[in-house]
Every structure is written in C-alpha cells, then in structure tokens.
Amino acid sequence: MKSGAYSLRLRLLMLLGALLTLGLGVQAALSYKVLLDESEEIFDYQMVQVAQILARGDDLAETLPRTREDGEDLQFYLQVWDAGELEYASDRRNLMPRQAQAGFAETLLAGDRLRIYTEIDGDMQVQVGQDLGERYEVAREVALESAWPMLLVAFSIVLATALIVTLALRPLTRLQAELALRKPGEMMPLEMRGMPAEIVPLAEATNALMARMERAYEQQRQFVSDAAHELRTPLTALLLQNEAIRQADEPTALNEAIAEQRQGIQRAARLVEQLLLLARQEATGEDGTDFDAGKTLKPLLEEYAPLAAKAGIRLALIEQQPLRVRGSLAAFAAVMRNLLDNAIKYTPAGGVVEVHIATDIRVEDSGPGIPETERARVFDRFYRMPGSPGQGSGLGLAIAQTAAASLGAQLHLQSSALGGLAAVLKW
Structure with a gap:
C-alpha cells in the first residue's frame, strides 16, 4: 500500500x-x-x-x-x-x-x-x-x-x-530489490554484510519478523499435516459405521451401530478440539499478566471435583506457599486442564490426585504411572503408550508442554510419592 x-x-x-x-x-x-x-x-x-x-x-x-x-x-x-x-x-x-x-x-x-x-x-x-x-x-x-x-x-x-544521496541510499534500494524478488514462503534472513550501521536495525527487525513468520508457517504446515493424518482414521471409521447403520436390520444391531457412531463422532470432535487448542497455543504471542497460581487453580479444581468424585478419586489442592506466575491465563489453564485430565483418567477408583504449589506446581496421582523409558516420547504428538486404556488422541501432553513453554516454564515427568506419576511445572 x-x-x-x-x-x-x-x-x-x-x-x-x-x-x-x-x-x-x-x-x-x-x-x-x-x-x-x-x-x-x-x-x-x-x-x-x-x-x-x-x-x-x-x-x-x-x-x-x-x-x-x-x-x-x-x-x-x-x-x-x-x-x-x-x-x-x-x-x-x-x-x-x-x-x-x-x-x-x-x-x-x-x-x-x-x-x-x-x-x-x-x-x-x-x-x-x-x-x-x-x-x-x-x-x-x-x-x-x-x-x-x-x-x-x-x-x-x-x-x-x-x-x-543516491549512493548513500543504494543499500535501501538493494534491500527493496532483494525482498521484491522473493517468492511466497522464502523467509531466509537478509544479508547483513556491507550494510550501513543506520540500516542494520531495520534489517535485523526484518530478519526477526521473517523468523517469526517462518515459525508460524511451519506451525501451520505442521497443523495441516497432523490434522489430515489424524482425521483420516476417525472419518473413515464414521463412514463405515454409517454404512453399518444403513445395513442394520434388527433394532438391537441398529442401536449398537448408532452408539458406536456417536462415540466415533465424540472422539473426532475431541481430536479436532485438541488440534485447535494445540494450534492456538503454538500461535499465541500474548505478553500475559501477573497472577497468583493458587487462586487461579482453585476454581479449576472445583470444576474437576465432580468428575473426580464420580470416578471415586480424591482430588486435593496443597498450597505450601504462594506462587506468582507471569503469562497467559489461557495457557496456564491449558497446562493444568491437560494434566488434571490425564491424572483423573488414568487413576483407578479409590485413588488420589494431588496438586502441590510451592516453588513449582506438581500434579501427582496414584495411578500406574509412566515407565522412565517412555517419559520423553509421551510429549510427541499423537504418541500413545502401548496398552494405554481409553481412546485418547495423544495430544494432551504435547499441548501442555507447548503451553508451559509460553509461560516460560518447563514440564517434567517423574515418579510420585503416591506411587503413580508426578507432572512438575518448574520455572
């Protein structure tokens, strides 16, 4: 323009x-x-x-x-x-x-x-x-x-x-010509050699912008690739279930086919929701605000309390000392929701899920845990540990790790004193 x-x-x-x-x-x-x-x-x-x-x-x-x-x-x-x-x-x-x-x-x-x-x-x-x-x-x-x-x-x-004046402005002319010749998606940094000191800040800012755009493009490509790959199976399953509904003659078989299709639709909806959440976490550039982790977690645990009670699990918040966190509230909620989801999902009835707040945040459970050899791999997208129960998408921990990084924190997995897994959010 x-x-x-x-x-x-x-x-x-x-x-x-x-x-x-x-x-x-x-x-x-x-x-x-x-x-x-x-x-x-x-x-x-x-x-x-x-x-x-x-x-x-x-x-x-x-x-x-x-x-x-x-x-x-x-x-x-x-x-x-x-x-x-x-x-x-x-x-x-x-x-x-x-x-x-x-x-x-x-x-x-x-x-x-x-x-x-x-x-x-x-x-x-x-x-x-x-x-x-x-x-x-x-x-x-x-x-x-x-x-x-x-x-x-x-x-x-x-x-x-x-x-x-013409000679002095030649670096700007060269910069404009170099950018004009680039094709869409070409995000290589500008050549800084021989550039006047007055133009270096502009070139550095342009290179930083290109790096951010390159990351955004890569995330977009990754999202499209992941979505295409992961949605193919549930969509195929839905088509087969729809065909089964059409061919069902008896009411019992028809009801079973409809129930399977409903579960398939729910799994597909959950997968799409997880994919979109992951994309938002990767694309977010919010500076965030300063907030109290304990006060922010209390309403979140109240939301999960009925789910834990229904599964026969005791859910507790143990705040040893106040912890101030700076970042996006949405990113913090995304981390904690995925950690609580996993803890409640894999903890058997009669078990315990505890959230500890001190210099870090720990979500511990008394479930089966994750072998140490698998703890690095479970952060990969769409990876599910062999023998895992349920119909998860394998995106929960990947989302949690991405959101934690946006908060300036690291997410680690280790053994819990409760006998299961401890997910530690450390700054």
Whole structure:
C-alpha cells in the first residue's frame, strides 16, 4: 500500500538543496556587498591619484584620464584652478561647484549625484568628480560577473549532493530489490554484510519478523499435516459405521451401530478440539499478566471435583506457599486442564490426585504411572503408550508442554510419592 508514501531521496535532495541555496545565497549577498564596498574604495583611490598627479603640475594631456567627452561608461569630471582662475574643465557646460576644503564631498550636477574629490596644493586646486549612479552600475556589473563562478560551483555541489544521496541510499534500494524478488514462503534472513550501521536495525527487525513468520508457517504446515493424518482414521471409521447403520436390520444391531457412531463422532470432535487448542497455543504471542497460581487453580479444581468424585478419586489442592506466575491465563489453564485430565483418567477408583504449589506446581496421582523409558516420547504428538486404556488422541501432553513453554516454564515427568506419576511445572 503506497498511500501517503514519499520519496526519501527527493526529500533529502530538497532539504539539502534548500540548505545549500540558503548558504550560497547568504554568501552571495555578503560577497556582493563586499565587492560593492571594495569597488567604491577603488574608485575613490583612482580619484585621489588623478587629483594628486594633476596637482603636481604634470602634463595634462598625458595625465588626464577619460573625461565626460570620451564617451566611456565611467568617466571623470575634471576641473583645475590656478591662482583662482579656471584653467581646465572637462565639461564647461556643467561645472562642479568649487569646494573650499580638500577631501571628498557629494553634490548634484545636472540632476545627477556626483562624488567629488578636491586636492589643494598652494595656488593649484584640482577637483575630480564621478557620477555615483554610473559608479554603482559598474560596481554592480563587476559583482555580478564574479557571481558566475559561484553559480557554477553551486550547480556542481547540487549534482554532487544528488550523486552522494543516491549512493548513500543504494543499500535501501538493494534491500527493496532483494525482498521484491522473493517468492511466497522464502523467509531466509537478509544479508547483513556491507550494510550501513543506520540500516542494520531495520534489517535485523526484518530478519526477526521473517523468523517469526517462518515459525508460524511451519506451525501451520505442521497443523495441516497432523490434522489430515489424524482425521483420516476417525472419518473413515464414521463412514463405515454409517454404512453399518444403513445395513442394520434388527433394532438391537441398529442401536449398537448408532452408539458406536456417536462415540466415533465424540472422539473426532475431541481430536479436532485438541488440534485447535494445540494450534492456538503454538500461535499465541500474548505478553500475559501477573497472577497468583493458587487462586487461579482453585476454581479449576472445583470444576474437576465432580468428575473426580464420580470416578471415586480424591482430588486435593496443597498450597505450601504462594506462587506468582507471569503469562497467559489461557495457557496456564491449558497446562493444568491437560494434566488434571490425564491424572483423573488414568487413576483407578479409590485413588488420589494431588496438586502441590510451592516453588513449582506438581500434579501427582496414584495411578500406574509412566515407565522412565517412555517419559520423553509421551510429549510427541499423537504418541500413545502401548496398552494405554481409553481412546485418547495423544495430544494432551504435547499441548501442555507447548503451553508451559509460553509461560516460560518447563514440564517434567517423574515418579510420585503416591506411587503413580508426578507432572512438575518448574520455572
């Protein structure tokens, strides 16, 4: 989904371009101001030099600079007095007012603003003037001409920045291309070698997500495989029982066939329920809450009390000390339900089932127990110990172990002091 997406490359270029434009603009403005000031100083220096040369009495024809009559862009107004008499004027139609003191001054002449420099040497007085407007135009042209190299440099910097940004974002482009080429179900981790440090956290998070998805896919595949394998037999049995019902002629045979079919349906329903419970336990990602194991177990044991009483079994809760557990309440209930189911199912009438709470939780019974050689195998899915009574699915302990792992606990089987089996939930 690309709604609201923006280009990181374009945004970086825009931000860097704006920063460069601002920086170069400030530099250009400062350079422009400095060049104007320096040009004014150069023009003033020229005026002083011309006035001093003329005041020394050098040959005017060789010394005089360009004047208003020369038709150049920047000319001088020149006026020379000797003993109070005007000896020379570059423009006699527009004479500059005679200044009483040496130095710079500004005045208006024929609507133009002039800058005048006066040099006095005895009876000799020299005035050199320049049009301030023309001076500014010349200085501005010089300043603008000097800006062209700066513009070329700025353009080169922008191009270099665009290239650098493109190269810097190449790992992201490579990452995107690698992910785009993957087929469904390909969850290999991303190659981290040569990846910039700024992108490593993103790649690590992506790899962690892929690992979780791989586990989820594997669990899904396992569930489908297990369900297909285990449901085939009860469904076949149901079809045979249905055929037996159709062919039954006598009421007694019909009732027996219907009863067998009902038991088959119950076994299939129980199997489906166990399969779904196992799938939920494997897929759960709940953080859980902190709860008291004893308070949580009491209503669960009250639920099993009638079942135990009907089977002639004494069910007891022995809480030696409070135990706090952190995890999913549903996972905790799944562990305890399966352990209590097994304990009550395999304990004969007159037996005992006890739940002990201390630093761990122990479900002990006085049943036949499980040989030590079989205790590891009974956690396998669909495994039932040879000679086991009843019609179990072989999923109870697998579910309990998976749920225990989600609680951060380990489930162990060992001999009980009651003579049967002890299932220990240890943190």
